[in-house]
Amino acid sequence: QVQLVESGGGLVQAGGSLRLSCATSGSIFSIYRMGWFRRAPGKEREFIAAIRLNGGSTYYVNSMKGRFTISRDNAKNTVYLQMNSLKPEDTAVYYCAAQIGAGRNWADGYNYWGQGTQVTVSS
Secondary structure: OOEEEEOOEEEEEEEOOOOEEEEEEEEEEEEEEEEEEEEEEOOEEEEEEEEOOOOOOOEOOOOOOOEEEEEEEEEEEOOEEEEOOOOHHHHHEEEEEEOOOOOOOOOOOEEEEEOOOOEEEOO
């Protein structure tokens, strides 16, 4: 079992920045990749980015490149999502997720999910 807890969400003005954190616990050794997703009101869940814990290689959806950066601190068992130049359309609940084992796509096949953290960007 893997437990994920997101933090760092909040209310920010357009153009501002936030850094989300995802603390992991449990069977951390089994995690292959960590990903960030979001769900805006009335929309489907959307993949943002993912990072491989061993080696740190990353993958981003094209629309998020340049503004969002995923990183990890293996010593702290934490994955981060730095979000810059935020826009009102970035308002959503942001989730981190853990992928167990290799052989899956970057954007799907995640096994464990956090409870989410709300990000609200005001105009």
